[in-house]
Amino acid sequence: MRLFFGVFPPRPVQETLAAAQASLRGNWKPVRAGQLHVTLGFLGEVPPEELPQVMQAGEEAAAAVAPFAARIRGTGFFPNEGRPRVWFARAEGDGFEPLALDLRRRLPGFLDDDRPFKAHITLARRKGPAPRLGPVVFDLEFPVNGFALVHSTLTPRGPKYETIQQFSLKGE
Secondary structure, X not given: OEEEEEEOOOHHHHHHHHHHHHHOOOOEEEOOHHHOOEEEEEEEEOOHHHHHHHHHHHHHHHHHOOOEEEEEEEEEXXXXXXXXXXXXXXXXXXXXXXXXXXXXXXXXXXXXXXXXXXXXXXXXXXXXXXXXXXXXXXXXXXXXXXXXXXXXEOOOOOOEEEEEEEEEOOOO
């Protein structure tokens, strides 16, 4: 199973972000509105027998972090220099990094990413020649009360997501 942990903003936030995709030109492939999310950790292929361990790590990480406010202010690119592969919206919130790092700590072998965690929402991926977009400024805020473990199935029309489990934040 191809899995990731993610925070899905409420539908009005997703729709506002999706509206910004109208400015895309060239070979940018937009992410569908209902799939816009902050990835806390991408696990990749997980054998079914490992699923209980992954779900336990999600429960424990959720118990350690309190609900928090998330903010979306503007856009950027990965990589920032040269030809970008990803256009994203910057996400801010006190709980994003603690959650991501706690999940990494609890799931060695699955989340062994040494790169610093950067909370973001991927808006589009470049699939060929495409111009850079100018910055887009947002003033969006939403409460984060939990996150999800999601099964992602790749198809020719794009990924299909199925939520396996929701985790409610419970920390003090």
